[in-house]
Amino acid sequence: xxxxxxxxxxxxxxxxxxxxxxxxxxxxxxxxxxxxxxxxxxxxxxxxxxxxxxxxxxxxxxxxxxxxxxxxxxxxxxxxxxxxxxxxxxxxxxxxxxxxxxxxxxxxxxxxxxxxxxxxxxxxxxxxxxxxxxxxxxxxxxxxxxxxxxxxxxxxxxx
Amino acid sequence: xxxxxxxxxxxxxxxxxxxxxxxxxxxxxxxxxxxxxxxxxxxxxxxxxxxxxxxxxxxxxxxxxxxxxxxxxxxxxxxxxxxxxxxxxxxxxxxxxxxxxxxxxxxxxxxxxxxxxxxxxxxxxxxxxxxx
Numbered sequence: 590x591x592x593x594x595x596x597x598x599x600x601x602x603x604x605x606x607x608x609x610x611x612x613x614x615x616x617x618x619x620x621x622x623x624x625x626x627x628x629x630x631x632x633x634x635x636x637x638x639x640x641x642x643x644x645x646x647x648x649x650x651x652x653x654x655x656x657x658x659x660x661x662x663x664x665x666x667x668x669x670x671x672x673x674x675x676x677x678x679x680x681x682x683x684x685x686x687x688x689x690x691x692x693x694x695x696x697x698x699x700x701x702x703x704x705x706x707x708x709x710x711x712x713x714x715x716x717x718x719x720x721x722x723x724x725x726x727x728x729x730x731x732x733x734x735x736x737x738x739x740x741x742x743x744x745x746x747x748x
Numbered sequence: 749x750x751x752x753x754x755x756x757x758x759x760x761x762x763x764x765x766x767x768x769x770x771x772x773x774x775x776x777x778x779x780x781x782x783x784x785x786x787x788x789x790x791x792x793x794x795x796x797x798x799x800x801x802x803x804x805x806x807x808x809x810x811x812x813x814x815x816x817x818x819x820x821x822x823x824x825x826x827x828x829x830x831x832x833x834x835x836x837x838x839x840x841x842x843x844x845x846x847x848x849x850x851x852x853x854x855x856x857x858x859x860x861x862x863x864x865x866x867x868x869x870x871x872x873x874x875x876x877x878x879x880x
Contacts, residue, residue, distance in 0.1 A: 599791065600790060600791050600817040601791060601820075603813075603815070603820065604815060635820060638814075639814055640815055696790070698793065
């Protein structure tokens with residue numbers, strides 16, 4: 590399997606992804622699954638500029654990502670698939686059942702109604718329920734901002 | 749004559765506040781710099797904090813990593829605001845120099861900051877000269 594990490598991160602492509610994970614894993618491509626960025630040429634250009642030339646960046650809407658997932662998984666390079674929110678990843682997991690075995694909670698920051706679970710992770714009760722549902726489908730959900738950090742299991746986060 | 753530019757240092761964690769404190773130490777209180785941290789913020793919140801700091805003024809935003817959330821948020825914010833320019837790879841040398849060139853246009857101040865920042869990066873040789 591060539592997708593090394595399926596990550597939820599509301600900062601999308603940024604230093605932790607490109608440097609933190611990208612360098613350690615030797616990533617050759619990053620897929621940003623986000624309907625808003627998919628529809629914005631200038632945002633795509635911006636994100637491409639922030640990534641080293643050796644790493645390619647692809648953009649997909651959520652529905653499109655479900656269709657393209659097998660091709661990304663067959664890619665000989667290692668890749669990271671990112672969504673900017675929980676809903677995007679849930680749609681991806683349910684739309685491509687049995688393809689995604691682990692989900693990384695990389696950064697979900699403060700918003701009204703969310704509670705702090707870790708320094709970089711805030712979840713509302715509704716979001717916690719959605720993540721529990723993913724876990725019930727057999728997907729291992731852990732929080733880990735950078736590779737050197739300990740992956741914190743979902744049950745520990747929500748305890 | 750228009751108001752002097754402001755500079756916003758937009759960086760990870762406590763770096764922005766630390767850089768502004770260091771500038772104050774070197775150049776005094778009239779530095780015109782404001783720190784904004786990305787700590788605890790998603791992309792849109794970073795942009796909102798930047799918007800609040802700039803408050804409609806002419807500004808140069810000094811972001812840290814070129815491929816980081818600060819730089820992306822600043823670039824998105826400045827996209828349709830010609831009175832706001834963004835420089836990435838902030839360092840202390842460019843900030844200290846900026847303090848004394850706030851009368852420039854945002855574009856000229858940004859270009860000067862890039863040049864000053866680049867000149868400051870180098871290896872110190874045994875003889876003490878800095879080279880690249």
